[in-house]
Amino acid sequence: MNQARRQDEELAARLAARDALALTELYQRHSRAVYSLALRMLGDREAADELVQDVFLRVWHHPERYLADRGRFVTWLLSVAHHRAVDLLRRRRVQRPTADGDVAELSADSVAPDDAVADAEERRAVRDALATLPEGQRRSLELAYFEGLTQSEIAARLGEPLGTIKTRIRLGMLKLREQLRGLVREYEAG
Amino acid sequence: MNMRPAEETCVDAEALALDALDDAERAAALAHLDACDDCRARYAAAREVAALLARSVPQAVPPPGLGTRVLAQALAAPAPAGRSAPARIAWSWLAAAAVLVAVLGWNVTLQAQLRAQAEQTEDLATRLTTQEAALRLLAPGSGVARPLVGSDVAPRAQGALYLDPQGTTGLLVVRDLPAPPPGKVYQLWLIHDGQRASGGLFTVDERGVAVLVVQAPQPLRTYQAVGVTAEPPGGSPGPTGPRVIGGQL
Numbered sequence: 001m002n003q004a005r006r007q008d009e010e011l012a013a014r015l016a017a018r019d020a021l022a023l024t025e026l027y028q029r030h031s032r033a034v035y036s037l038a039l040r041m042l043g044d045r046e047a048a049d050e051l052v053q054d055v056f057l058r059v060w061h062h063p064e065r066y067l068a069d070r071g072r073f074v075t076w077l078l079s080v081a082h083h084r085a086v087d088l089l090r091r092r093r094v095q096r097p098t099a100d101g102d103v104a105e106l107s108a109d110s111v112a113p114d115d116a117v118a119d120a121e122e123r124r125a126v127r128d129a130l131a132t133l134p135e136g137q138r139r140s141l142e143l144a145y146f147e148g149l150t151q152s153e154i155a156a157r158l159g160e161p162l163g164t165i166k167t168r169i170r171l172g173m174l175k176l177r178e179q180l181r182g183l184v185r186e187y188e189a190g
Numbered sequence: 191m192n193m194r195p196a197e198e199t200c201v202d203a204e205a206l207a208l209d210a211l212d213d214a215e216r217a218a219a220l221a222h223l224d225a226c227d228d229c230r231a232r233y234a235a236a237r238e239v240a241a242l243l244a245r246s247v248p249q250a251v252p253p254p255g256l257g258t259r260v261l262a263q264a265l266a267a268p269a270p271a272g273r274s275a276p277a278r279i280a281w282s283w284l285a286a287a288a289v290l291v292a293v294l295g296w297n298v299t300l301q302a303q304l305r306a307q308a309e310q311t312e313d314l315a316t317r318l319t320t321q322e323a324a325l326r327l328l329a330p331g332s333g334v335a336r337p338l339v340g341s342d343v344a345p346r347a348q349g350a351l352y353l354d355p356q357g358t359t360g361l362l363v364v365r366d367l368p369a370p371p372p373g374k375v376y377q378l379w380l381i382h383d384g385q386r387a388s389g390g391l392f393t394v395d396e397r398g399v400a401v402l403v404v405q406a407p408q409p410l411r412t413y414q415a416v417g418v419t420a421e422p423p424g425g426s427p428g429p430t431g432p433r434v435i436g437g438q439l
Contacts, residue, residue, distance in 0.1 A: 023260075024257065027257045027260060028257075031252050031256070031257060032249055032250070032251060032252060033244065033245055033249075035250055035251075035252040035256075036247050036248065036249045036250045037244045037247055039247075039250050040247035040248070045253070048250075049252070049253065049256055052252060052256060052260070053256070053259060053260050056260045057260065070230075070234055071234050071237060071238065072238075072241075074241065075237050075238055075240075075241040076237075078240075078241045078244040078245070079207075079237055079240065079241070081244075082209055082240065082244060083209050086209040119245070119249070122242070122245060122246075123245065123246045123247075123249075126242050126243065126245070126246035127246055130243075130246075141208065141243075144205070144208040144209070144210035145208045145209075145210075145240065145243050146243075146247075148209065149210065150210055150211060150212045150215075151202070151205055151210050151211070152212065154210070166202060166205065169202075169204055169205050169208065169210060170202070170204045170205070172204075173204035173207070173208070173236055173239055174204070176239050176242075176243075177235060177236070177238075177239045180239065180242055183242060184235065184238045184239060184242070
């Protein structure tokens with residue numbers, strides 16, 4: 001287990017003992033990733049702020065929901081954040097159906113200036129891997145992950161059979177895993 | 191990699207990891223995972239890929255103060271049913287908020303300034319050293335916390351001064367302190383035998399939270415009390431307004 005994962009797990013265990021300083025450390029380590037994902041998906045800072053607060057409060061109140069034997073803490077944290085963002089997007093679509101897919105671009109001043117080189121390389125690798133997927137697979141994955149559409153909604157949006165979308169998503173994810181296996185293995189082992 | 195043909199899969203583990211199932215499909219898939227080791231492994235692997243997607247977005251910096259609000263809410267909220275929060279955290283949110291402000295504000299902002307403004311490096315490095323010394327007061331077993339109480343002017347205000355009695359560096363943290371009157375700032379006074387020395391100037395955020403690194407002229411053990419008053423920008427030689435918060439050292 002690598003050092004970052006071990007530290008996260010120690011901090012998560014301290015949360016269960018109601019150690020507020022552990023929450024600050026986890027916030028320090030991961031708030032940027034959660035905020036960046038929320039901003040990308042929701043498109044406005046106020047909603048991203050609220051999502052970050054909501055996610056870390058959930059972590060604080062329910063640390064037992066993280067099961068260390070099922071994966072890394074950060075993977076779980078990002079999945080919690082993603083699920084919350086998808087909930088919000090789906091509620092927005094019910095309230096404002098015409099806003100479908102209306103995600104604002106980030107302004108330059110919101111981008112972290114001191115992005116670590118390793119993180120930037122990881123991002124590039126993921127984007128490169130996405131770019132190698134067939135257009136239909138890539139688009140289906142992006143609509144699912146970043147816009148929060150269900151497979152049925154993607155099928156309706158693209159005018160394709162549901163079975164086609166399911167296959168595209170499954171194959172797209174498996175191909176991504178194959179292409180990024182170095183990173184995935186690192187995390188699985190880490 | 192051990193890829194399984196699509197027709198052998200039990201659940202849409204990949205779609206589940208992407209949150210691309212509707213509520214009913216998701217509930218059924220999660221229930222299935224509990225009973226199926228194979229699907230659970232596929233889901234875990236797919237979640238790692240999903241996490242890579244999450245980390246592939248342009249990185250943005252959370253706004254200053256967001257972490258402080260997270261902690262204030264975390265520790266102000268009642269513990270979930272069936273759990274009790276130990277009394278020892280009475281002041282810990284303040285410590286936590288201070289750590290957060292320190293780490294996010296000082297380490298990120300200050301170190302960025304250090305890089306960008308080489309001519310000020312020495313001054314900023316000195317400040318960073320001072321602030322790190324203040325941070326160390328919050329570590330378990332270090333420093334002591336003296337509670338501060340709001341006066342009639344600010345009855346809801348609370349705070350703490352973290353200090354090493356032998357040292358000259360402290361950390362003031364307050365919450366629920368109203369904004370100073372227009373054109374004024376808050377000034378901390380260190381009180382020794384009726385004489386008041388300035389401990390620094392500060393203001394509060396929109397939620398009444400403030401953190402101030404205190405550099406005392408003398409070791410903090412020599413002071414008996416502290417108080418805060420609203421003063422003109424730049425501060426005053428002595429307090430000119432009523433105390434809004436204070437406490438004994």
